[in-house]
Amino acid sequence: MAYTACPAPASREPRQNTQRTLSAVGTFLRPAHLVASLNTLSDRYARFVAIRRQRRDLLAMTDAQLLDIGLTRADAEEEYRQSFKLL
Template identity: 45%
Template sequence: MAEVILHSQTENDMQLPHLKLNHVSSLVMLRAASLVGFIQWAASGMERWVEVRRDQRILLSMNDQQLKDIGISRGEAERAIRSGR
């Protein structure tokens, strides 16, 4: 019959799984925070893109006299939108 030797756990052995779990959960939380940050960054970029497209449609729908009244030419409309002039 094979003899089974049971390893007695020391105090350090019992803490090791807990440390590993904390490390893994910290990594998961860090990844989740990174993902949330990325989603917020992407959403703000999309929001800016939507604003630029809306402003572009408004300006390009104006006639040359209306654009002149606000101080830009048709050719300057794109730059004015992007730079916030």
């Protein structure tokens, strides 16, 4: 029976897959990537909150205030209803 110093091809395959998986996880868990993802998420949330606040303020205006900016009560209510599409 002959012995070789090279491992069998089947024994090398799982090690390569494991290295690829760890490499992909390592790329995702880089501090810069995490910080960028958190910044993007917080920016989106802040924008969502600002839009909701603006739409609530629009709905709270009187009819005279709405006419001053060229809107009707129906326009303000429709704009407020659109905020639920953001969820």
